[in-house]
Amino acid sequence: MDSFGYYVPAAALWICFAVKLPDLRRAWRDPLVRSVCVVIAVGGAGFFFAAPPTIAAVNDISGIPNASSLLVYIIISGFSAACLLLIVHWRGGSTEHVRRVSRCWLLGYTLVVAVLVVLFGLGDAPVERRTDFDTYYASAPYIGEMIMLYLMAHMTAALVTTVMCWRWALQVHGWLRAGLWILCVGWLLNLSFSGLKLAAVAAHRGGRDWDVLSTTFSPLLSAMAAPFAIVGFLLPLVGPWAVATGRTLATYVQLGPLWNELRGASPGTSLAAPIRWYASPQVHLTRREAGIQDGLSLVRPQLDDDVRAGAQSAAEAAGVTCPEAVLIGQAAMIRAASRATHEGRTRAPRVPGESAVPTARAALIGVSRALRNLPVVATVGTDPAAPSRPAVRHVEDGEKSPT
Known part of the structure; x- marks a missing residue:
């Protein structure tokens, strides 16, 4: 050698x-x-x-x-x-x-x-x-x-x-x-x-x-x-850390669409405190989750339960399973509220109950996936006069659906 x-x-x-x-x-x-x-x-x-x-x-x-x-x-x-x-x-x-x-x-x-x-x-x-x-x-x-x-x-x-x-x-x-x-x-x-x-x-x-x-x-x-x-x-030392870090990064990425949607509600507002790029993945995830909660608080006055119920009903009519339809309804409600806040619209929506607003991490991830993957959400909020019946298309074979 x-x-x-x-x-x-x-x-x-x-x-x-x-x-x-x-x-x-x-x-x-x-x-x-x-x-x-x-x-x-x-x-x-x-x-x-x-x-x-x-x-x-x-x-x-x-x-x-x-x-x-x-x-x-x-x-x-x-x-x-x-x-x-x-x-x-x-x-x-x-x-x-x-x-x-x-x-x-x-x-x-x-x-x-x-x-x-x-x-x-x-x-x-x-x-x-x-x-x-x-x-x-x-x-x-x-x-x-x-x-x-x-x-x-x-x-x-x-x-x-x-x-x-x-x-x-x-x-x-x-x-x-x-x-x-x-x-x-x-x-x-x-x-x-x-x-x-x-x-x-x-x-x-x-x-x-x-x-x-x-x-x-x-x-x-x-x-x-x-x-x-x-x-x-x-x-044995690095393995558990690598798995935990991978899960943290995956969650961070999965929450991206929801965070971006809420950030767009008020571009001049910083959602959660800014952090340095070299901070740990857990710190980045914690700040992103805090930013999402800040964003939900920002758009809360515009959350309309009629939008949520209409989107959920339309999704169920299109053959989407009940848990997925719930996430679609919540995503549609948040997107409509975000757009209304961004455009400065003021109206008196029907305030949703606490259970209709996602707070748990798993629910937030599901809503974020719905925002990214299902076209039904994109149609919501464009017509403030009739937000309760968004168009829905069936999920084709092989297409992603929220889990």
């Missing part, structure tokens, strides 16, 4: 880390937030420092041949520990249990890192190897043991994390379950990464050349695991 295959996953992970930084600043005391950020940041560091150009630079700066290999092993061990801690904090449980398990994993991988440093210091690796350090020094005293230790530590974390995610996924539902299944795939790929490297190292110790497993296939599996890890960790 060329350098591009290392730097792209590193950049992707660090971009995700940058996105999570505001959450870290707001809740840096939350161990779950810290764990997520550490996993993402350290995962990116693992890819960055494993790239051959970075390996060469670290070796040159340190003046120690293959010092970068030790650094990569330490980063990978830290990544393994961070993933285990993340799963422990994410799943939760009693505070004492979470602390005890977290301390055990943290202590264990701290010891692994310390032993890696000691073994590297005791060993001798004078020839710089940028891509095949694992197999080249597989049989070297102390260095070979260091390689085996880091691979076993990584495999342990991958296996334990996969099992924990698998068991947890069987107990939950929704976005969390989907994220856990994706994490299982990612950690199985990580397990395959260390498994292939371990097989290549063992083969080298036995006098066979399986280096391609370590130098070619295992980096590819690691690069494939990165997006699964990103999606698996972020999906």
Whole structure:
């Protein structure tokens, strides 16, 4: 795998880390937030420092041949520990249990890192190897043991994390379950990464050349695991937000025709307070709903129940279902009142009852759809002298009707 295959996953992970930084600043005391950020940041560091150009630079700066290999092993061990801690904090449980398990994993991988440093210091690796350090020094005293230790530590974390995610996924539902299944795939790929490297190292110790497993296939599996890890960790957090945001935006768009109709009643009047374009979708929706209520208050003196009843009766006569006909009647009444207000007409309409004026969000959406989709509404209000019998045409097959 060329350098591009290392730097792209590193950049992707660090971009995700940058996105999570505001959450870290707001809740840096939350161990779950810290764990997520550490996993993402350290995962990116693992890819960055494993790239051959970075390996060469670290070796040159340190003046120690293959010092970068030790650094990569330490980063990978830290990544393994961070993933285990993340799963422990994410799943939760009693505070004492979470602390005890977290301390055990943290202590264990701290010891692994310390032993890696000691073994590297005791060993001798004078020839710089940028891509095949694992197999080249597989049989070297102390260095070979260091390689085996880091691979076993990584495999342990991958296996334990996969099992924990698998068991947890069987107990939950929704976005969390989907994220856990994706994490299982990612950690199985990580397990395959260390498994292939371990097989290549063992083969080298036995006098066979399986280096391609370590130098070619295992980096590819690691690069494939990165997006699964990103999606698996972020999906349970982003998924519900994305669905809620999508629904909010859909509602905002659906209310557009009604808002525009009421805004046209008095162009000089601002319906609800203006907001900045970068405000959240929920803020935009709240302001649009407030604007609609302001508009209804503005045209209320011109609301005529005769218009509503006439449009509803005409719609029912045209074969429209009763709920749809009710929405058509309300839409016709609001459009007639909006036009009368805009034109400055003053008359004494028959005031509708409270139940005839839509207030709930679902009813407002239905009225908005009626304003946009049904031509019957467009004919209402053009003749103030006889507004009660608008023309109605049947809804053809395949044509939208309000729901």
